[in-house]
Amino acid sequence: MARPYNFSAGPAMLPESVLNQAREEMLSWHGSGMCVAEMSHRGKEYMSIAAEAEADLRALLAIPENYKVLFLQGGASSQFAMVPMNLLRGAQDADYIKTGSWSKKAIQEAKRYCTVAVTEGGHEGKFTSVPSQLDLLLGETAAYVHYTPNETIEGVEFPYVPDTGEVPLVADMSSTILSRPIDVSRFGLIYAGAQKNVGPAGLTIVIIREDLIGQPLEGTPTMFDYKIHADNDSMYNTPPTYAWYLAGLVFKWLRELGGLEQMAVINQRKAQLLYDAIDASGFYTNPVRPDCRSWMNVPFTLPNPELDAPFLAEAKTHGLLTLKGHRSVGGMRASIYNAMPEAGVQALVDFMAEFERKHG
Ligand SMILES: *Cc1c(COP(=O)(O)O)cnc(C)c1O
Numbered sequence: 001m002a003r004p005y006n007f008s009a010g011p012a013m014l015p016e017s018v019l020n021q022a023r024e025e026m027l028s029w030h031g032s033g034m035c036v037a038e039m040s041h042r043g044k045e046y047m048s049i050a051a052e053a054e055a056d057l058r059a060l061l062a063i064p065e066n067y068k069v070l071f072l073q074g075g076a077s078s079q080f081a082m083v084p085m086n087l088l089r090g091a092q093d094a095d096y097i098k099t100g101s102w103s104k105k106a107i108q109e110a111k112r113y114c115t116v117a118v119t120e121g122g123h124e125g126k127f128t129s130v131p132s133q134l135d136l137l138l139g140e141t142a143a144y145v146h147y148t149p150n151e152t153i154e155g156v157e158f159p160y161v162p163d164t165g166e167v168p169l170v171a172d173m174s175s176t177i178l179s180r181p182i183d184v185s186r187f188g189l190i191y192a193g194a195q196k197n198v199g200p201a202g203l204t205i206v207i208i209r210e211d212l213i214g215q216p217l218e219g220t221p222t223m224f225d226y227k228i229h230a231d232n233d234s235m236y237n238t239p240p241t242y243a244w245y246l247a248g249l250v251f252k253w254l255r256e257l258g259g260l261e262q263m264a265v266i267n268q269r270k271a272q273l274l275y276d277a278i279d280a281s282g283f284y285t286n287p288v289r290p291d292c293r294s295w296m297n298v299p300f301t302l303p304n305p306e307l308d309a310p311f312l313a314e315a316k317t318h319g320l321l322t323l324k325g326h327r328s329v330g331g332m333r334a335s336i337y338n339a340m341p342e343a344g345v346q347a348l349v350d351f352m353a354e355f356e357r358k359h360g
Contacts, residue, residue, distance in 0.1 A: 002319070003016065003319075004319035004320065004321050005319060005320055005321065005340065005341075005344035005347060005348070006321045006322055007320065007321065007322050007323050007333070007334045007335050007336070007340070007344075007348070008321070008322035008335060009152055009153075009175070009196070009297060009322075009326070009333060009335040010152070010174075010175070010193070010195045010196040010201075010335070011195040011196075011200065011201050012195065012196055012197070012335055012337050012339065013337065013339040013340055014199065014200075014246070014250065014339050015250065015253045015338075015339045017253060018246065018249045018250055018253050018339075021249055022246060022249060029045065029049075030045070032045050036049065036241060036242055036245040037241065037242040039241065041235055041238055041239055041241050042235065046241060049244070049245050049248060050071070050233075050234075050235075050239075050241075050244055050248075052248060053071075053244055053245070053247055053248030053251055054069050054071075056248060056251035056252055056255060057069060057205070057247075057251050059255065060178065060251060060254055060255060060259060060260055061178070061181075061182065061184055061207070061260070062181075062184065063184050063207060064184060064185055066209060066210050066211075067184060067207050067208060067209055067210065068206075068207070068208050068210060068213065068226075068230045069205070069206070069207050070205070070206040070207075070208065070226065070229045070230060070234050071203060071204075071205060071234040071239050071240070071244050071247075072203075072204045072205075072206055072229060072234065072239075073202060073203070073204060073239070073240050074204055075193045075201075075204055076102075076172055076174045076191060076192065076193040076204060077105070077109075077193075078204065078224075079172070079191040079204065079206065080105060080106045080108075080109035080110065081109050081112070081113070081224065082206075082224050082226070083106075083110070083144070083146065083170055083189065083191070084109075084110045084112075084113035084114055084217075085113060085216055085217045085220045085224055085225075086212070086213070086215070086216050086217075086220070086224075086225065086226050087143055087144045087168065087170065087188070087189065087212055088113060088114055088143045088217060089143060089212075089215040090215070091114070091141060091142070091143035092114055092115055092141070093114050093115040093116070093117060093139060093141055093142055093143065094110060094114050094115075094116055094117075094142050094143050094144050094145070094146065095116075095117050095118075095119070095136075095137065095138055095139055095142040095144070095145040095146070095164075095167075096110060096116050096117070096118050096119075096145075096146045096147070097118075097119045097121065097130070097131065097136065097145070097146070097147040097148070097162070098118050098119065098120050098121060099121035099122065099127055099130045099131075099147070099148055099151050099154075099156055099158075100121075100122075100127040100148065100151030100152075100153055100154040100156055101127075101151065101152075101153040101154065101326075101328060102148050102151055102152060102153065102172060102174070103146075103147065103148040103151065103172070106146055106148070106172060110146070113217065114143070117137055117139050117142065118137075119131050119135065119136050119137045121156070122156075123289070126287065127151060127154040127156055128154070128156065128287050128288050128289055128292070129156065129288070129289035129291075129292045130156060130157075130158050130159075130292050133160065133162060133163060136162060138164060138165075138167065142167055143167075143168075144167060144168040144169070144170050144188060144189075145162065145164040145167055145168070145169050145170065146170040146171075146172070147162060147169070147170075147171060147172075148171070148172045149161075149171050149172070149173055149176050150173070150174075150175045150176035150179075150294050150295075150296055150297070151175075151294070151297075152174065152175040152196065152296070152297050152335075153297070153299075153326045153328060153329060153333075154288070154299065154329060155286070155288055155293065155294040155297040155298055155299040155333065156288055156292050156293075156294060157176070157292055157293065157294040157295065157296075158292070159291050159292060161182075161183070161186050161187075168187075168188025168189065168209070168212060169186060169187050169188055170187070170188055170189045170190075170191075171187055171189070171190050171191075172191060172192070173190050173191065173192045174191075174192045174193045174196055174197075175196040175197065175294075175296050175297060175335075175337075176197065176294075176295075176296055177190070177192040177197055177198065177205070178197050178198060178254060178260060178263065178338060179197060179260075179263065179264065179267050179295055179296055179337070179338060180260055180263065180264035180267065180295075181259075181260040181261055181264060184207060187207070187209075188208070188209050188212050189206065189207065189208045189209065189212060190205075190206070190207040190208075191204065191205065191206045191207075192204065192205050194243060194247055196296075196335075196337055197296070197337045197338055197339075198247050198250060199243055199244075199246040199247035199249075199250050200242070200243045200246050200247075201243070202240040202243040203240045203243035203244055203247055205247075206226070206229075208226055208230075210230075212226075213226045213227050213230050214226075214227045222236075223236075223237070250338075250339075254338070263338055266342065267295045267296075267336075267338065268295060269342065270295075270336050270340065270342055270345045271293070271294070271295040271296075271298065271336065273342075273345050273346065273349055274298050274334060274336065274345055274348065274349060275290075275293060275298065277349040277352055277353070278298075278300050278352075281352070281353075281356055281360075282360070283302065283303055283356040283359075283360045284300045284301070284302065284352060284356070285300060285301050285303075286298065286299060286300045286301075287299075287301075295336075296335060296336060296337055297333055297334075297335050297336075298333065298334045298335075298336060299325055299326075299329050299331060299332065299333045300331055300332050300333075300334070301325075301330065301331030301332070302331065302332070303360075305330065305331075307359055308324075308330075308331065308332070310359070311323075311332065311355055312324055312332075314351070314355060315348075315351060315355075318347065318351045319347070320344075320347060320348055320351055323348075334348060
């Protein structure tokens with residue numbers, strides 16, 4: 001049976017071949033007689049799964065030797081606190097770039113720990129673009145600069161990596177990690193909740209330059225100290241073992257596909273197809289400045305909100321699921337992460353044209 005296309009912003013689609021492999025390995029992983037979820041995280045089998053996943057992630061992103069890769073829990077939302085707790089290192093302030101709902105939340109949390117200087121993106125109070133490099137307010141005493149390369153809710157993406165000189169750059173890559181190659185050496189710290197573009201919820205990936213580890217704020221809980229996790233290969237306590245394993249299968253899938261260069265070509269093609277369809281119609285609208293449009297999350301509105309319910313109902317009968325936009329933005333949102341096949345975007349575009357003919 002063909003599965004429908006799921007445009008959920010997260011937890012999101014996983015590659016079908018990964019789900020099939022997980023099913024094949026469900027009752028007995030590689031002849032072990034155990035499901036991966038039943039294995040001790042300190043056993044030989046699981047240690048090999050964990051190490052291979054890290055090696056594949058390092059290969060995909062060409063992560064330099066002087067960076068640690070951590071497999072944590074707590075979601076990106078915990079990183080909103082962990083970042084200031086660990087990266088302030090005696091400083092009193094940090095710079096944040098506000099471009100949408102998630103960076104706003106990161107700022108709120110950081111304010112509990114330090115003075116936050118904010119550069120605002122957007123236009124007339126709406127998050128529809130990002131500030132240019134020249135517009136960034138970067139303080140001389142800031143411990144780090146935090147930004148959100150892809151705002152999942154607004155569908156706004158940075159077309160460039162901010163240049164912050166010697167000040168460490170911190171990126172919440174929850175909804176864009178692994179969508180294309182990046183130069184990890186430009187960043188002090190990258191974090192991402194897994195459930196958008198990596199694997200199941202429950203796993204949070206942190207890539208951190210080693211010199212930034214080891215000076216947490218006084219009173220930082222043990223579990224919020226990067227050093228504890230780095231020194232224990234993310235096994236200070238029980239890690240999210242099954243999510244880590246599934247993420248590892250996704251990393252293998254990406255490598256077999258041709259790595260992130262190839263993934264980027266496909267992702268750009270998918271996004272182009274959808275934006276072209278929106279722009280060519282007099283019916284659908286995307287409010288984001290063209291150079292800041294996300295490859296991953298594409299919000300769009302219909303000419304009249306009363307058409308939203310019929311659009312969603314008819315889409316569902318075409319096997320197109322979870323297109324309802326975030327309540328703060330309204331309209332629709334199609335999340336087209338790595339695992340969304342090109343055929344899924346084509347099916348959406350075809351349906352949108354048909355719906356417009358009927359209701360336009
Ligand atoms: C989903 C998301 C978050 C929140 O992630 P949790 O894992 O639910 O804490 C934070 N930032 C961005 C950019 C996201 O897309």
